[in-house]
Amino acid sequence: MNYHSLVLIHIVSSTLLFGTGLGTAFFKYMNDRSGDIHAMAVTAKNVVLADWIFTSTSVIVQPLTGYLLANAMGIQLTNGWLFLALILYVVVGLCWLPVVNLQIKMRDLLLRAIEQNSGIPAQYYTLSKTWFWLGVPAFIGVIAIFYLMVFKPTF
Numbered sequence: 001m002n003y004h005s006l007v008l009i010h011i012v013s014s015t016l017l018f019g020t021g022l023g024t025a026f027f028k029y030m031n032d033r034s035g036d037i038h039a040m041a042v043t044a045k046n047v048v049l050a051d052w053i054f055t056s057t058s059v060i061v062q063p064l065t066g067y068l069l070a071n072a073m074g075i076q077l078t079n080g081w082l083f084l085a086l087i088l089y090v091v092v093g094l095c096w097l098p099v100v101n102l103q104i105k106m107r108d109l110l111l112r113a114i115e116q117n118s119g120i121p122a123q124y125y126t127l128s129k130t131w132f133w134l135g136v137p138a139f140i141g142v143i144a145i146f147y148l149m150v151f152k153p154t155f
Contacts, residue, residue, distance in 0.1 A: 003072050010065040017058035018142050024050050025135055037120050044107035051100055080155045085148040088141045095138035102131045
């Protein structure tokens with residue numbers, strides 16, 4: 001595979017990673033505010049699905065294409081900006097892994113509540129707050145990685 005194809009795949013997968021996260025967070029947040037348990041459940045199911053289809057794929061493609069690009073450019077993985085980007089990628093991943101688990105739990109809570117014809121469980125909102133606050137450093141981390149990839153600062 002040539003260099004430009006790798007760059008294209010790397011950019012598209014990073015766009016999917018960031019865009020899926022931002023998009024699903026927006027729709028989940030808006031539906032949570034509605035208080036409509038049925039809309040919340042549909043959104044929760046789709047957030048989990050989108051994460052598996054788009055985010056999981058990108059999480060695999062990003063380091064693979066990144067490694068191949070670094071090799072093609074003759075850059076060591078321990079190079080300052082690239083090493084920092086890799087550390088941030090791991091930090092973002094450590095935020096994302098529990099988020100996936102929280103999304104599944106929130107989806108299941110809502111589906112169970114609908115099945116039992118009960119209201120939105122209080123635990124849902126507790127999990128949702130944790131989900132939100134794990135997303136904050138993850139999004140900041142991805143923006144920081146974008147910065148490092150574009151500007152490649154020396155330090």
